[in-house]
Amino acid sequence: MRRFFAPLLAVGVLASGAARAEDTLSPLHFQSQGWSGTIDKAAAQRGFAVYEGVCASCHSLHGLHYRDLEGLGLTPAQVAGIAANVRLANGQPATLNSRFKTPGAISMGGATPPDLSNIVAQRPGGTRYVYDFLTGFGPPPAGVSLLPGHFYNAVFPGGQVSMPAVLRDNAVTYADGAKASTAQEAADVAEFLTWASDPNLSARHAVGLRAVLFFAFLTIVALLVKRRIWREEG
Template identity: 40%
Template sequence: MPAFRSLRALFLGLGLMAGATPALAASEAISLPDTRFSFDGLFGHFDRASAQRGFQVYKEVCSGCHSMHLLAYRNLRQLGLSEAEVAGIAATVQMMDGPNDEGQMVERPGRASDRFKSPFPNEQAARAANNGAYPPDLSVITKAREGGADYIHALLMGYGDPPAGMQIADGMHYNKYFAGHQIAMPAPISSDGQVEYHDGTRATVDQMVTDVTQFLTWAAEPELEERKAMGVKIILFLTILGGLAYAVKRKVWADVH
């Protein structure tokens, strides 16, 4: 029976922890709150101050379990960090490099050109540290989950006590926005002041969740602002072209009755 419960907990938790898109049961539909972000809408843009705070939340809270292997430290320059700040952030981690002249792998301080360091050397080590569940890479997590940023925000805010009579499997946690409402990942952001923001912003749970969601959305779609700007230009061009075409048509056919 203990083995059965462990397997049941593992399969229930794989929806998020293994990186698979959670599938809702046919009889249940979870309605996500419509969270308003600065990047929403046709003219939306990233709040870089929020995204910088979100990176701090990722670094101090999420990076202990979740990798972001598609990002390099130099990409943080796009968030407004200076070259010196990026170099300082990269230098706080030790990266494996080599082999050296003796054929040995050696550790060195990180560089801006390095990709974000993974918290585990391989998938097996990650599973061993998380009761068999595999924490997904967060590089494109907002694009990999139905609901995008709204889902990530709702999920991180959705932890709480289960309803009366609901049985939670061993090693699982209640989350009202997760399919099945049982998730292997404990609440990563659980109390005000969990992170001390460098810019002095008050770190409430909602503020930290909003900021890290902003950062994760930027990480998944760093070209979002350029894409929206190009879309606006194309719409304006087609509008003007359509007006000119209509004016020419009226002029050409003006004498035809």
């Protein structure tokens, strides 16, 4: 990821489709977590703006097509507007059916920035790991010498990573009026990447909850029928 402001396009398009802003930092929580969790669309929309403005220059999202953004609550027209302003490697504008644009070849200290499509599923702690990693940069402890081109991150195994700290206060402007602090940006992009890793998470959890309630109902009915049969036989 690199430091630069989010494209005005992303901010403008999200303005009309923004979900309600909620405080996700006091205390820190992610609506998507837990067996009944659902994607926080307001946070995920903000996270998309962070991805587009800060992350997309280095990190790909091969698992997503632009049409998938409708799952965040955006209309087809809004998503088409986002795609139309993206130039693919062949010079043509993206369409709803295009995969997210792949950034040019980039090397950070010899390391290639990973694709973020399944980063949440691939890392222990998933959503929280992404947040902790993005907010874990700082000066190295006394006695720790960094390798050339590396930066200290308290969360990353070994403490040294070739990616610099990329988030900062007001790196993007949120359409819903939320304060774009570094912590908020990290939380929002973590929620967006959670959705990117599993766009059907909300639907799966909803089906699972209905299934649990249905089988609980059947269990109660079965117990009542059994008691009645025993009573009649007795």
